[in-house]
Amino acid sequence: MTPRPSVLSTADARRTTVISAALSEFALTGYLGTTVASIAQRADISPAYVFKLFPGKEPLFVAALEECFEQIVEALEGGAASADEQTPAGVLDAMGAAYAHLIADRRLLMLQVHAQSAAEVPEIGAALRRGLAKITLFAKTRSGASDDDVQRFIAFGQLCHLIVTTGIEDDGSAWAAILNRGIRHP
Amino acid sequence: MTPRPSVLSTADARRTTVISAALSEFALTGYLGTTVASIAQRADISPAYVFKLFPGKEPLFVAALEECFEQIVEALEGGAASADEQTPAGVLDAMGAAYAHLIADRRLLMLQVHAQSAAEVPEIGAALRRGLAKITLFAKTRSGASDDDVQRFIAFGQLCHLIVTTGIEDDGSAWAAILNRGIRHP
DNA sequence: TGAGTGTGTGACTGATCAGTCACTGATCTG
DNA sequence: CAGATCAGTGACTGATCAGTCACACACTCA
Numbered sequence: 003m004t005p006r007p008s009v010l011s012t013a014d015a016r017r018t019t020v021i022s023a024a025l026s027e028f029a030l031t032g033y034l035g036t037t038v039a040s041i042a043q044r045a046d047i048s049p050a051y052v053f054k055l056f057p058g059k060e061p062l063f064v065a066a067l068e069e070c071f072e073q074i075v076e077a078l079e080g081g082a083a084s085a086d087e088q089t090p091a092g093v094l095d096a097m098g099a100a101y102a103h104l105i106a107d108r109r110l111l112m113l114q115v116h117a118q119s120a121a122e123v124p125e126i127g128a129a130l131r132r133g134l135a136k137i138t139l140f141a142k143t144r145s146g147a148s149d150d151d152v153q154r155f156i157a158f159g160q161l162c163h164l165i166v167t168t169g170i171e172d173d174g175s176a177w178a179a180i181l182n183r184g185i186r187h188p
Numbered sequence: 189m190t191p192r193p194s195v196l197s198t199a200d201a202r203r204t205t206v207i208s209a210a211l212s213e214f215a216l217t218g219y220l221g222t223t224v225a226s227i228a229q230r231a232d233i234s235p236a237y238v239f240k241l242f243p244g245k246e247p248l249f250v251a252a253l254e255e256c257f258e259q260i261v262e263a264l265e266g267g268a269a270s271a272d273e274q275t276p277a278g279v280l281d282a283m284g285a286a287y288a289h290l291i292a293d294r295r296l297l298m299l300q301v302h303a304q305s306a307a308e309v310p311e312i313g314a315a316l317r318r319g320l321a322k323i324t325l326f327a328k329t330r331s332g333a334s335d336d337d338v339q340r341f342i343a344f345g346q347l348c349h350l351i352v353t354t355g356i357e358d359d360g361s362a363w364a365a366i367l368n369r370g371i372r373h374p
Numbered sequence: 375t376g377a378g379t380g381t382g383t384g385a386c387t388g389a390t391c392a393g394t395c396a397c398t399g400a401t402c403t404g
Numbered sequence: 405c406a407g408a409t410c411a412g413t414g415a416c417t418g419a420t421c422a423g424t425c426a427c428a429c430a431c432t433c434a
Contacts, residue, residue, distance in 0.1 A: 030308075031308070032220070032305050032306070034218070034220040034221050035220050115304050115305055116305050118301050118304075118305070118349075118350065118353045118354075119218050119301055119302050119304070119305030119306075119353075120218070120305075121353045121354060121355075122216075122217070127354065127355065130353075130354055131354050131355075131356065134350070134354060134356075134363075134367075135361070135363045135364070138363040138366055138367060139362070139363045142363070142366060149365075149366045149369055150369065152366050153347070153366055153367055153369050154343075156347060156350075156367060157340075157343045157344050157346065157347035158343050160343065160346035160347050160349070160350050161339070161342060161343035161346050163304075163346070164304065164320070164342075164346050167304045167305075167307045167316075168304075168307060168313065168316055168317050168320060169307075169313065169317075170317065170320075175321070176325070177320070177321045177324040177325045177328070178321070179335075180324055180328060180335045180338050180339055181320075181324060181339055181342060183335055183336065183339050
């Protein structure tokens, strides 16, 4: 794209850019559906250099997924901090609202869905479990809610993913309305 | 495989076999990760003939997904019929148990997960919505439960999908135990 | 029996893509 | 300034795969 890089970056700075580009691209087209070339293009570097920064496509996906979960936990932290009432229910609700707000652009949500589909790849499955563990434990310890409530929190998060992937947020038909009940989406 | 087909099948019978093979293969490796050749091999025919029976890979996935939802609704029907008490809660619970039993082999569950990941493909997204609509409406009308209860039914189904794709059914760690609470899996 | 129809395949093609390699040019250090 | 190190790329390869096509073999029925 840019004819010549006027200034060279450090490899670490590039890696950050590439992870961000990878997050966007993988979220759009999934693990197998995304080419390293498309990530490189979004990051404004050559495909060859992507392979010099990361050992392969799979570690790149894992890095993007880890970044994704980091951003989610951050958002949950922020939400919890700004909860009106610091009761278990209040905090959990505020975290739900923060999550709903965070996934407005759908990148973080879609990447999780694609990761589930690619979980047979050992490293991806492991990264998914680590992220899920982080979120679950954080929700539990930060809110102090019961195990049942935390489970429900995650379950409705998954329902939210289904609603978005199927694109029925604004579907008014009877069945869609049942699933959309009380789900926040900005 | 078989050196020569001793007897020819009708195209319709072959189509049924191919759809079943496609269901298994797509469930294992997803939409993009599955080759038509692997489906053909499982169905014991040549890849070329698969393309004579179906116009392409995508319609084949859609057919498999439709078969998947048909089997699920059937199972829910069976479960509901055998409910101990025909109250909304009783019927919904029996349907949950039937679903848990049905997805023991994970093919139907994994195909749904992969379909979510491939929902950007218009025909696949549409098939996914149709199936979800069928299940939701059936759960609602057959059980007569409240919208909230039906929504919860679907949400916990999605949680169940997450548990299976991440493989934490038998994980005893604290966070996994929270998600596994009271989830039936045979 | 022979022509027509339906079942089924081997061998190909054209495109795509992860990953490699030899190389260029910029920056840093002594 | 020398030479070492680091950022970055173009051009390639080897493999894979959806889809095609010409053809072969099996049934059917007049």
